[in-house]
Structure formats: C-alpha cells, structure tokens
Amino acid sequence: MQDVILQDLRLVHFKNHSQADFQFSPKLNALVGSNGAGKTTVLDAVHVLCMTRSYFHSTDSHCIQFEAPFFVAEGRMRVGETETPVYCGLKRAEKKVFKADDAEYPRLADHLGRFPVVMISPSDRDLITEGSEARRKFMDGVIAQSDKAFLDALIQYNRALSQRNALLKYFAANRTFDASMLELYDSQLCQWAPVIHSARKAFIESFEPRLKHYYHWMAGDREEVGIAFKSGLLEHSMEHLLQDKLAKDRVLQYTSVGPHREDLIFTLHGEPLQRVGSQGQQKSYVVALKLAVFDALKEALGIKPILLLDDIFDKLDAQRVEGLIRLVNEHHFGQIFITDTHPERTALMVKEVNEEAKVLDLSPKQ
Amino acid sequence: MDLSEGMEQLAKNTQFCKDCHAIADAEQCSICADERRDQRSLCVVEDIRDVLALENTSTHKGRYHVLGGLISPMDGMGPSDLTVDELVERVESEGIEEVILALSATMEGDTTAFYIYRKLGDLPIRLTAIARGLPVGDALEYADEVTLSRSFQQRVPFETTLHR
Numbered sequence: 007m008q009d010v011i012l013q014d015l016r017l018v019h020f021k022n023h024s025q026a027d028f029q030f031s032p033k034l035n036a037l038v039g040s041n042g043a044g045k046t047t048v049l050d051a052v053h054v055l056c057m058t059r060s061y062f063h064s065t066d067s068h069c070i071q072f073e074a075p076f077f078v079a080e081g082r083m084r085v086g087e088t089e090t091p092v093y094c095g096l097k098r099a100e101k102k103v104f105k106a107d108d109a110e111y112p113r114l115a116d117h118l119g120r121f122p123v124v125m126i127s128p129s130d131r132d133l134i135t136e137g138s139e140a141r142r143k144f145m146d147g148v149i150a151q152s153d154k155a156f157l158d159a160l161i162q163y164n165r166a167l168s169q170r171n172a173l174l175k176y177f178a179a180n181r182t183f184d185a186s187m188l189e190l191y192d193s194q195l196c197q198w199a200p201v202i203h204s205a206r207k208a209f210i211e212s213f214e215p216r217l218k219h220y221y222h223w224m225a226g227d228r229e230e231v232g233i234a235f236k237s238g239l240l241e242h243s244m245e246h247l248l249q250d251k252l253a254k255d256r257v258l259q260y261t262s263v264g265p266h267r268e269d270l271i272f273t274l275h276g277e278p279l280q281r282v283g284s285q286g287q288q289k290s291y292v293v294a295l296k297l298a299v300f301d302a303l304k305e306a307l308g309i310k311p312i313l314l315l316d317d318i319f320d321k322l323d324a325q326r327v328e329g330l331i332r333l334v335n336e337h338h339f340g341q342i343f344i345t346d347t348h349p350e351r352t353a354l355m356v357k358e359v360n361e362e363a364k365v366l367d368l369s370p371k372q
Numbered sequence: 373m374d375l376s377e378g379m380e381q382l383a384k385n386t387q388f389c390k391d392c393h394a395i396a397d398a399e400q401c402s403i404c405a406d407e408r409r410d411q412r413s414l415c416v417v418e419d420i421r422d423v424l425a426l427e428n429t430s431t432h433k434g435r436y437h438v439l440g441g442l443i444s445p446m447d448g449m450g451p452s453d454l455t456v457d458e459l460v461e462r463v464e465s466e467g468i469e470e471v472i473l474a475l476s477a478t479m480e481g482d483t484t485a486f487y488i489y490r491k492l493g494d495l496p497i498r499l500t501a502i503a504r505g506l507p508v509g510d511a512l513e514y515a516d517e518v519t520l521s522r523s524f525q526q527r528v529p530f531e532t533t534l535h536r
Contacts, residue, residue: 116517
C-alpha cells in the first residue's frame with residue numbers, strides 16, 4: 007500500500023513562524039523544542055495542506071501571524087511516484103487561495119481525500135466534552151474524505167436547512183404562513199437527509215469494531231467501550247419527522263429534526279463515557295478513536311494517511327508508547343509527525359524505531 | 373451630448389420595462405419593442421446581466437422575463453419580491469407557447485424554478501430548462517463530480533448535438 011508523504015514544507019507568516027523551511031523524512035519526523043517554539047504549528051500546517059483548513063482554528067485568518075498581512079503554506083506531496091505541489095495562501099480580508107499542481111479547485115471540497123491525514127491532539131478531549139456539533143464534524147470529516155456523494159449531500163442539505171430556518175423566522179416576524187413555500191425546502195431536505203443518515207449509520211457500524219480493537223490495545227481487555235448513534239431518523243422518515251414537528255418548528259423558528267441533530271454517544275460498559283469514564287479512560291478513548299479513524303481511512307482510500315501526533319506522551323504511558331513504536335516497526339503507519347518537549351525522550355524513541363527517522367529542532371538558534 | 377448630460381439622461385430615463393422588467397431607457401425595452409422577435413417564446417432569467425449574457429450568444433430568438441432575483445429567505449427574498457405573478461399573467465395573456473427557465477445552477481435557482489413550475493403547472497405551454505453539462509473546451513476528467521454525474525443522467529441523443 008502506498009503512503010501519503012509530505013516531502014517538504016515552506017511557511018511564511020504562518021502563526022508563529024515568520025519564515026521556515028523543512029525537509030521531512032518519509033517515515034518518522036520528530037519535532038522538538040520548548041513550549042512556544044512552533045511544533046504544533048508545523049503539524050497544523052501539514053493539516054492545512056491535507057484538509058484545506060486548520061485543525062485548531064475555524065477561521066482561516068487566525069493562521070496569519072500577528073500583524074502580518076498574509077500567510078503562505080506550501081509543500082510537495084508524494085503518493086507513489088506522483089508528486090503534487092500543494093499551496094495555501096491567504097491575505098487578510100481576501101479569499102483563501104488553495105492550489106494543487108498550480109491549479110485552483112472549482113470547489114475546495116474536491117481536495118479532501120486526496121492526501122488523507124489524522125491528527126491526534128490534546129484538544130481531542132473536546133469530542134467528549136463539547137456539544138453534538140463537534141462529534142458530527144468529526145464523523146463527517148472522516149466520511150467525506152472517501153465519499154464525495156455524502157459531502158455533496160451534506161452541503162446541499164445545510165443550504166436548504168438555512169433557507170428553511172430563515173423562512174420560519176420570516177413567517178414568525180410577519181405573522182404569516184405559507185405551506186407551499188415551506189414545502190420547497192422540505193422536499194430538498196427529504197432528498198438529502200437519507201443520504202447523510204445512511205452514510206453515517208454505515209460508518210458507525212463499521213467503525214465500532216476498530217474502536218474496540220484499539221481501546222483494548224490501549225487499556226487492556228477488562229473495559230468494554232462502544233459507540234452508539236442517536237438519531238430520530240433511525241425510527242422515522244424525514245417526511246414524518248418534519249410533519250410531526252411542524253408546529254414546534256414554527257414556534258422555535260428553526261428546524262428541530264433531521265441529520266443536523268444526530269449525535270454520537272461514546273460509551274464505557276454501556277454508560278456514557280463523559281459521566282463514568284476517568285480522565286485516563288477518556289484520554290485512551292479519544293486516542294483509540296483517532297487510531298481507528300486512521301485504519302478506516304486507510305481501508306477506504308487504499309493509501310496510508312499522514313499521522314500527526316501532538317504531544318502524544320501526555321496521553322500515553324511508557325507501555326502504550328512502546329506499543330505504538332511496535333506498530334510503527336510493523337509498518338502499520340506511513341509518514342508520522344510527532345511533537346515533544348523532551349529531546350531525551352524523543353531521542354530514545356527514535357532509537358527504538360527501525361524506520362528512517364529525522365529529528366527537527368525548533369528551538370531558537372543560539 | 374456631453375458626459376453630464378448623459379448622466380442626467382441616465383438618472384431620468386432609467387426604468388424597468390413594463391413587459392419583461394429588465395432595466396430599460398424607455399417604457400418598453402428594445403428587445404420587447406422589437407417585433408421581429410419570436411412572440412411565442414419567453415426566457416426566464418434572474419436579472420439584466422443574464423439577458424446580456426444570453427443576447428451575446430444570439431441563440432434565443434424570443435423575448436425575456438426578468439425575475440429580479442431568486443427565492444432566498446436567508447437574503448429576505450420571497451416569491452412576492454420577484455415578478456412571478458407578472459410572469460403567470462404574461463403567459464396567460466400573450467399567447468406564449470414555450471417558457472425557458474435559464475436560472476443559475478444553485479439551490480436558490482432550483483428552488484425558484486420549482487416554484488415557477490408549480491405556478492405554471494396547469495397552463496398549456498411547454499416548460500423547459502437550459503441543459504447542464506460540461507463546459508465547452510473542458511476535459512472530462514477535470515469536470516467536478518456533480519456536474520459530470522448530472523450531465524450523464526441527462527444525456528441526449530447524439531444526433532441532436534450535431535450541426536450546431
């Protein structure tokens with residue numbers, strides 16, 4: 007199986023990097039340096055080139071260095087023998103320019119899935135603690151990388167949903183109601199909702215065994231984890247739900263049913279993880295979740311995604327790190343980027359890995 | 373006529389054509405006033421820019437109907453903000469035989485087209501929509517998947533693509 011490999015990276019005014027050039031190993035890249043040296047920023051730049059946007063910021067302009075007028079992140083991706091230059095640039099108050107092979111995409115979404123990536127970061131805990139939107143985004147991000155029809159349905163659905171909600175507000179503000187207008191959008195929601203729902207359902211079903219596998223690998227065999235799908239569409243059609251909640255939606259002035267209300271429930275021994283899981287169990291769960299995503303993407307796309315491990319030692323004890331190194335040595339992963347604040351610990355890990363490894367020190371030059 | 377005079381004329385004379393609702397310099401625009409145009413065929417567009425774009429192609433021999441926007445509650449545009457009722461009236465009173473929908477290939481365009489379809493549904497006319505497919509000169513492999521799959525589903529007999 008071929009790996010996705012980022013060969014090099016050039017950053018200009020990207021977060022705390024004024025200007026930086028990197029050459030990477032096709033296997034293991036360890037980024038070391040003190041806090042604030044910009045290790046995680048490099049991981050995020052890799053994420054930008056793979057996914058067209060930052061892992062940490064939902065607003066693109068937040069990636070521009072403080073008081074700088076623009077940012078550029080560019081690098082060469084290689085899959086097998088094919089090399090593709092990828093460029094992302096943003097000037098303040100302008101539209102982001104994203105190019106692959108020197109050409110812009112008609113739609114940014116077309117880039118997704120070409121160079122898959124998985125990030126494991128301390129902020130993944132948000133998946134457990136935050137609202138349902140974070141979990142839908144997580145799940146959709148994985149499905150969209152291998153299923154273009156799903157992504158298209160999602161875009162169309164969200165657009166029709168915004169229009170329907172605006173219409174409900176208009177009705178309320180003008181004390182009027184027009185069923186035939188509402189139906190224009192209901193029919194579109196009903197067209198796309200089943201596509202989104204069934205793709206998510208199929209994804210979760212195939213995903214749960216992978217999650218269990220990695221959780222057991224991380225935490226031993228005693229604990230039973232699971233992932234459940236919460237959705238009104240499991241029992242009723244979208245048509246039925248919209249009809250049933252019409253009165254409520256008119257009062258609320260937004261649409262209260264549909265795929266945009268679906269959620270994932272993470273469980274431990276059948277109970278919600280957020281309630282019953284310890285800090286350690288929750289950490290293990292999200293790492294298992296992400297490693298499962300790696301396997302899911304690898305299988306769906308037939309290439310090994312880039313793996314970004316941000317501050318992984320914070321999450322894993324020595325035994326798990328050894329297990330991870332074993333997986334690396336068994337060629338389970340492709341290219342890996344890892345950040346660490348302890349150069350000695352990194353050096354030790356690099357020594358244990360049989361693959362070609364490179365240590366990049368981001369500490370300020372003396 | 374100097375520039376200032378021209379500006380004055382522009383401000384004074386600019387109005388909407390009473391028939392097609394395009395921007396005009398008289399009560400009736402030059403296209404609607406042109407008797408050589410096919411009186412039985414009406415092309416429905418979003419705004420005046422679409423009229424200009426289509427006129428540049430010289431393919432439409434009939435007249436136009438300008439909606440003045442697309443249905444989009446998010447932007448505060450409802451059917452009553454458009455000239456849909458006027459369209460229905462024209463179709464009923466002017467002996468129109470074909471209405472051609474030439475709207476943007478967006479959700480708003482589709483919604484508006486569907487709304488018009490329901491409004492005109494019972495009238496004895498031919499309601500058509502412009503085709504969607506590959507841009508001329510584009511390689512198939514670079515077409516986006518939605519356009520490609522749609523043009524595949526709406527494929528046409530090859531003979532109709534000849535002699536154009």
